[in-house]
Amino acid sequence: MTAVSSIEKICINRGMKMTGQRRVIAQVLSDSDDHPNVDEVYSRASGIDPKISIATVYRTVRLFEEAGILEKHDFGGGSARYEEATDDHHDHLINVKNGDVIEFHNEQIESLQRKIAEQKGLRLIGHRLELYGVPIDDDEKGQ
């Protein structure tokens, strides 16, 4: 009856002890299309189980992140934000004129990044790439 969220399935597969709190947090995160911060996860989870504590949310998202189930993003603005990890990696192209976010993936850039890191003696373990642009059409009339 109780639907099992996609994240909970992963947890079960890995033999994690699934408490009621973890189930709720897993469901909240599976249901989220955005990139909630801990406070938002906490309040969504509280709607399902009002006696969850925020310390547990912190501990759980950290657990999930270390298990590779979540991705942690630092978009600035004070708090870390989370999204379910998927196997398709993408970067973001932001249209600063209207705030639209376009996801893209470019293997050539990815491999150049690895190469640059290697040249400096490092193995690439992550990156952050954000592009900011304005519509080319708007360009024709000035600026």
Place this chain on the structure above:
Amino acid sequence: MTAVSSIEKICINRGMKMTGQRRVIAQVLSDSDDHPNVDEVYSRASGIDPKISIATVYRTVRLFEEAGILEKHDFGGGSARYEEATDDHHDHLINVKNGDVIEFHNEQIESLQRKIAEQKGLRLIGHRLELYGVPIDDDEKGQ
């Protein structure tokens, strides 16, 4: 007599009130080749004027950043890091093992970025690229 730092010159040009503390902080930042955080700026400044307070450092780097004199970076690791803003663009490769920051510039990546934006109908006006890596040597003995 007292050498005027490059950042102080900019401040003077803009008519900022230059106190002793601001002069010291401007000099510390002008002299820094790395990407110090506030704590590091504070301790370097304290070496020149031991009675500067860390609150003043926070206020001053924020002032400089809002004036476009400094660039503020969020490389993770808890605290914001600063560098003098220049017109020559570069990206950052962060050694997450020790916090070292290596600057790099790769025209191939730059041009790919422009191309990607164009393909989506945008003209690139800015970007943020940060690479995170660990020393390859450390890698050999486990992970």
Place this chain on the structure above:
DNA sequence: TTAACTGCAAACATTTTGCAACCGT
């Protein structure tokens, strides 16, 4: 002179942690 700046300490925001009680397996 006086509006802006500084130092101090307290306030804040986010995240982590010690510990006793609790619960999944």
Place this chain on the structure above:
DNA sequence: ACGGTTGCAAAATGTTTGCAGTTAA
């Protein structure tokens, strides 16, 4: 039953701010 997990409150960070005294212009 046992060891991991939770809730709570306190601590740890990093940063901002209120206020009274100080200083650059």
